[in-house]
Amino acid sequence: MPKSAYEQAGVSIDRGNQAVERIKSMVKKMGVQEIGKFGGFFPLKGNLRHPILVSSADGVGTKLKLAFLMGVHDTVGRDLVNHCVNDILVYGAKPLFFLDYLASGRVEPKVVGEVVSGVLDGCLENETVLLGGETAEMPGFYRDGEYDIAGFIVGIVGKANVVDGKAIRRGDLLVGLPSSGLHTNGYSLARHIVFEKLHLKVSSKVSELELSVGEELLRVHRSYLKPVKPLLEQGLLKGMAHITGGGLLENVPRILPEAVSVAIEKTWPVPPLFQFLVQAGSVSEAERYRVFNMGIGMVLVIDPKKLSRVEAALEKAGEEHFLIGQVTENRGRERVRIG
Template identity: 55%
Template sequence: MPESKKKPSAKPVTYAAAGVDIASGDRAKERIKELAKQTFSRNVLGGIGGFGALFKFDSKKFKDPILVSSADGVGTKLKLAFQLGIHDTVGADLVNHCVNDIAVQGATPLFFLDYLATGRLENKIIEKVVTGLATACRENGCALIGGETAQMPGFYADGEYDLAGFIVGVVDRDKLVTGADIKPGDLVLGLPSTGLHTNGYSLARKLFFETAGYKPNDRVKAIKDKAGAALMKTHRSYLPIIQKLTAAKLVEGMAHITGGGITENLPRILPKTVSAEIALGSWPVLPIFEHLRELGSVEQDEMMRTFNMGVGLTIVVRPEKYKKVAALLEKLGEKHSIIGRIVKGNRKVVYTQK
């Protein structure tokens, strides 16, 4: 092998010189520990810092417990967070997304772990992200018990990071919501989203910032909001509503509307012999989606499989239970729309006009 033509460095080369500041990382981790402890319940053992996070499962509360887990990320919504310098909401986006994913199966969140990878560690930014994670975990009754903070210079650009999470929840087997008993004639209800939630951002950013030429702080008349603020609205948690509905045994199935929209998410809970007939125009479509459609002359099918279109959660209920469902939602101050019904079919969503 050829010998190196360069002379050895006169000074010892450190990990920090290569871009990984261990001391700074340790300081960030200490602050993360403080934030995480605010989410702890008596079931969390050992605190933060071990090779594995410890959680004592209280099996006495359940007759036949089933653990339900999910993992997800924030996606390219992070690009907008970098542009705007807003880092305290993406953590909530991530937690709420994961909570919804297990809640639709009837599960109560137990604990959450995050993975945060960055180029050069900026403690203030990391603290803001983790503050968002911890706040959302507390609001959802979920313990933030561990995770990983990785410094990867040369892999991520300075000032950028990636964020992903993993959640575990529990539900008694007889309270598991699977959609297996959904049948023709059942109603499909839609609950409103706050905006894009965490999906469709690659297309939305292209249309807003390239096609329309908006700047993040530009006020857009069509949506009565600033471009960046509208896109950064937090992905909401439906957990309190879901818990009330499932406790009253009022739902046959629920679908969290994320990437793929109603088109791809609703079929995930349908039996093989039925389809969902969804009536376009039966719910209020948020102005931001109408504006995105106009900017790119985006076809209807593309909109429906890219965005949630103003529906963040769909619920399938028996017609005879609808009045009770509507009364409960009204009591909770939650708006809803009847957006369709279940028909005989082959596990697809079929769109009709209202």
């Protein structure tokens, strides 16, 4: 078949449609039909009083480079969905629907299919639906075999159930939930340390780590929906912070009222991956808690009187957890002291 003028310019509508068909057939299995049209429909049901939509947009950052290096494309979609779910969960919102944006220089239906299957896995894991998305072919923007993805989530919470940190007081406790790895932050530095400084490959094994460095770095950003949902339903949480870019140092202050600061104690076991990275990269104390999550992916702020109920609910959900600090009076600029 002769190439059309458009194909000569590097864009194939047929290849794009092929990818869309692949996605459609996957999405159909989820019971959502509207993909491939202009927009997706989501009927609002239930009788929530004063419903508030909570929405967030995010990407996976340079973790994608790991996926490219390893040729593994079906996990970054889960990273993306889980990251977005956590970002609205911190306000008490449960996900309604998700949309993705996937851009590459040349649409490879196989790779697109793998990426979107990861997105769908993430949606299923979080009991949400993929309502739509855009697959963009942009010649000259991305290197061969590379792509970027962005995700967009909409959730809902009743006004009375919003968790916004306003009730946080001196004496409240900080409970940390474990991360599954780097999640989606700190990859530029991690790659610099592992590949440029240490000259390792993704398949390299080091004594400190269970899996290959590539596999360790690509571990999926986990969702906290399942363990946190029962806590929300019992009204046990005053505030939550998802530990993403900026680490504990920048994410915890986002939810603190003016009157308070927090004192974090290093009570939790820092996972081997972080120990390895900060040592090999000589990453300073101050920087490591800003760039990496250091093993804590979600921080819950609770009334000390509710600690036993919180612990019981987390244990019931099979969720490990650490008492990592408490709320203090405001100490000025240093809102988070890690001692």
